[in-house]
Amino acid sequence: MSTTPSILMALAQAMQQRRIEVVDLTQTLTxxxxxxxxxxxxxxxxxxxxxxxxQYDARGPSWYWNNFSCGEHTGTHFDAPIHWVSGRHLPFxxxxxxxxxxxxxxxxxxxxxxxxQADPDYLLTVDDVLAFEAAHGRIQARSWLFMRTxxxxxxxxxxxxxxxxxxxxxxxxxxxxxxxxIEERDVIGFGSEAIGTDAxxxxxxxPPYPCHYLMHGSGRYGLQCLTNxxxxxxxxxxxLAAPLKxxxxxxxxxxxxxxxxxx
Amino acid sequence: MSMPMPPPxxxxxxxxxxxxxxxxxxxxxxxxxxxAAAARxxxxxxxxxxxxxxxxPPRESCCRCPSTHLKWQAQSGLGQLLAITTLSHSNDxxxxxxxxxxxxxxxxxxxxxxxxxxxxxxxxxxxxxxxxARLDRAGQAVLIAxxxxxxxxxxxxxxxxxxxxxxxxxxxxxxDGKSPTGQALAxxxxxxxxxxxxxxxxxxxxxxxxxxxxAALPGVSLIPLDLTNERDVxxxxxxxxxxxxxxxxxxxxxxxxGIADRAGTDAAxxxxxxxxxxxxxxxxxLGPALKGRAADGPANAVAWVNVLSIYALANFPAHGTYSAxxxxxxxxxxCLRAEMRPFGIRVxxxxxxxxxxxxxxxxxxxxxxPDVLARAIVKALQExxxxxxxxxxxxxxxxxxxxDPKILEREIAAGDGQ
Numbered sequence: 001m002s003t004t005p006s007i008l009m010a011l012a013q014a015m016q017q018r019r020i021e022v023v024d025l026t027q028t029l030t031x032x033x034x035x036x037x038x039x040x041x042x043x044x045x046x047x048x049x050x051x052x053x054x055q056y057d058a059r060g061p062s063w064y065w066n067n068f069s070c071g072e073h074t075g076t077h078f079d080a081p082i083h084w085v086s087g088r089h090l091p092f093x094x095x096x097x098x099x100x101x102x103x104x105x106x107x108x109x110x111x112x113x114x115x116x117q118a119d120p121d122y123l124l125t126v127d128d129v130l131a132f133e134a135a136h137g138r139i140q141a142r143s144w145l146f147m148r149t150x151x152x153x154x155x156x157x158x159x160x161x162x163x164x165x166x167x168x169x170x171x172x173x174x175x176x177x178x179x180x181x182i183e184e185r186d187v188i189g190f191g192s193e194a195i196g197t198d199a200x201x202x203x204x205x206x207p208p209y210p211c212h213y214l215m216h217g218s219g220r221y222g223l224q225c226l227t228n229x230x231x232x233x234x235x236x237x238x239x240l241a242a243p244l245k246x247x248x249x250x251x252x253x254x255x256x257x258x259x260x261x262x263x
Numbered sequence: 264m265s266m267p268m269p270p271p272x273x274x275x276x277x278x279x280x281x282x283x284x285x286x287x288x289x290x291x292x293x294x295x296x297x298x299a300a301a302a303r304x305x306x307x308x309x310x311x312x313x314x315x316x317x318x319x320p321p322r323e324s325c326c327r328c329p330s331t332h333l334k335w336q337a338q339s340g341l342g343q344l345l346a347i348t349t350l351s352h353s354n355d356x357x358x359x360x361x362x363x364x365x366x367x368x369x370x371x372x373x374x375x376x377x378x379x380x381x382x383x384x385x386x387x388x389x390x391x392x393x394x395x396a397r398l399d400r401a402g403q404a405v406l407i408a409x410x411x412x413x414x415x416x417x418x419x420x421x422x423x424x425x426x427x428x429x430x431x432x433x434x435x436x437x438x439d440g441k442s443p444t445g446q447a448l449a450x451x452x453x454x455x456x457x458x459x460x461x462x463x464x465x466x467x468x469x470x471x472x473x474x475x476x477x478a479a480l481p482g483v484s485l486i487p488l489d490l491t492n493e494r495d496v497x498x499x500x501x502x503x504x505x506x507x508x509x510x511x512x513x514x515x516x517x518x519x520x521g522i523a524d525r526a527g528t529d530a531a532x533x534x535x536x537x538x539x540x541x542x543x544x545x546x547x548x549l550g551p552a553l554k555g556r557a558a559d560g561p562a563n564a565v566a567w568v569n570v571l572s573i574y575a576l577a578n579f580p581a582h583g584t585y586s587a588x589x590x591x592x593x594x595x596x597x598c599l600r601a602e603m604r605p606f607g608i609r610v611x612x613x614x615x616x617x618x619x620x621x622x623x624x625x626x627x628x629x630x631x632x633p634d635v636l637a638r639a640i641v642k643a644l645q646e647x648x649x650x651x652x653x654x655x656x657x658x659x660x661x662x663x664x665x666x667d668p669k670i671l672e673r674e675i676a677a678g679d680g681q
Contacts, residue, residue, distance in 0.1 A: 041518075043530070044533070049491065050493065051493050
């Protein structure tokens with residue numbers, strides 16, 4: 001027998017020794033965390049709600065538990081291709097049929113904090129991606145691209161949603177950047193700290209909501225309401241993002257974890 | 264002449280908050296006819312349909328002829344004071360704590376004499392008076408003689424405050440300040456002299472006009488409150504539960520669907536979650552605090568107002584799921600009333616017709632102006648009525664519903680619902 005540990009055992013050892021750390025990229029599910037808001041005549045995504053079933057009382061003397069309710073797109077959540085009309089006929093397009101190996105993938109983190117602080121409607125450009133690659137290397141195929149904006153640090157729901165009378169003002173990718181990431185870099189998906197993968201004003205882009213339309217139309221995924229992206233290196237993290245196995249589910253809240261190597 | 268009530272002094276926290284002992288509540292089945300009319304704000308007496316004689320006290324058969332055909336009819340209440348008595352002793356806990364208490368005998372113009380509570384401005388024998396039927400703290404009808412020309416502050420005497428739920432100097436929670444009705448209610452409560460008005464607002468990130476102006480009114484403060492969120496409700500109850508004297512639950516979800524014109528249950532569930540379960544959550548959370556403060560001095564906890572809809576009585580199919588949620592809320596509001604009454608808290612149910620707001624946009628007029636609705640609610644609080652049907656549409660529906668609910672149902676189905 002070889003004395004060299006297997007890759008997995010080496011990984012486990014490295015994690016025990018804290019050479020590889022686990023970073024939680026997930027927002028806590030609370031009733032106060034805002035949900036995506038559509039015009040009121042449309043169907044709405046449920047906010048997270050918690051109702052107590054028992055708390056060591058007459059309803060259950062020795063135990064505490066709750067019922068919760070939420071939408072598939074509440075809190076930190078995963079978007080499957082079936083979520084958008086452009087991905088409706090693709091094979092393996094719902095959370096229960098997506099190949100599970102897609103739920104573990106490398107992630108690149110582009111720092112757009114300065115741009116977003118200057119302009120909450122900031123759109124990630126192709127040049128941003130090229131500049132990132134010049135500094136950190138080419139984005140490898142089948143990786144996540146995360147847009148770091150520190151938007152998750154807006155803990156006040158009003159600031160997080162950032163609505164005015166023209167709608168929501170949150171950052172996202174430009175149409176050209178989305179096309180580039182799909183066609184030139186073959187990313188597995190796009191991740192955002194804001195409430196959607198598309199910018200708050202994404203409805204006014206061409207096509208409307210380009211990240212949803214093009215990513216899901218080509219079988220890619222979305223992650224939104226991510227947090228702690230500032231704890232990730234620009235390149236080299238591996239992300240575990242497995243949605244709940246909901247039959248024909250369009251997405252689901254999930255726990256997103258990143259493995260980060262400390263050098 | 265009655266003087267304006269001064270702002271009550273702050274409570275002495277060393278003293279016990281006494282529980283409420285409502286006045287005697289027993290009434291005969293026939294006697295409840297007086298209560299039913301008083302709940303709508305009317306004085307009604309039985310009138311013999313054979314000989315025309317008015318009856319008092321309520322009875323099975325005419326006091327003058329053998330007829331049993333007696334019908335409750337609204338009365339003006341005008342009459343003349345015959346006698347005054349001042350009660351200095353009572354074994355009843357309610358009156359014992361409020362002595363001395365003035366009673367009188369009034370000869371009504373319609374020919375019967377009635378025993379009444381006396382307003383402090385009624386003090387001269389043979390004085391012309393108007394007799395009102397009001398609900399007392401037990402929720403039962405009592406008769407009160409007031410001057411025919413009341414002075415401006417006649418509702419502010421201690422006896423009148425016991426009979427009503429006047430917003431003056433009281434602290435009020437309005438559960439939704441984003442709707443036109445909620446904003447009108449806040450303004451109306453401030454105008455009526457409320458000391459504090461907390462105005463709830465859900466989903467603070469959704470910018471709707473009017474909230475900032477509301478917060479600038481004296482005594483008004485905004486408070487995050489979403490009745491679909493159990494923890495939010497618990498937070499508000501924990502924060503202000505010991506201070507709220509009047510709850511006005513106007514938060515509602517309203518979509519404009521029947522069964523066939525929209526797939527799925529999400530919109531209907533939202534209506535039910537807010538309109539029915541929202542009331543349940545708030546009542547479970549805030550109800551106990553109100554019950555405990557029903558005798559807490561001159562600015563005590565007194566009332567719980569539910570803004571329902573006339574469509575709670577009969578389903579309006581164009582707003583079918585909304586009607587169903589309001590019917591559910593109405594039923595629960597009756598439960599709340601039954602549970603609150605023994606503690607001296609009045610539950611007021613308001614049944615407006617279509618209101619001039621976003622979700623009734625597609626209905627033609629007449630529609631109820633939110634300011635008119637708000638004034639009707641303040642008036643109901645001042646007068647202590649239990650059931651309020653403000654506006655022409657509500658009045659007409661009520662009348663048709665009382666005549667025959669089945670006929671009304673068929674007429675609505677045939678498109679004659681407005």
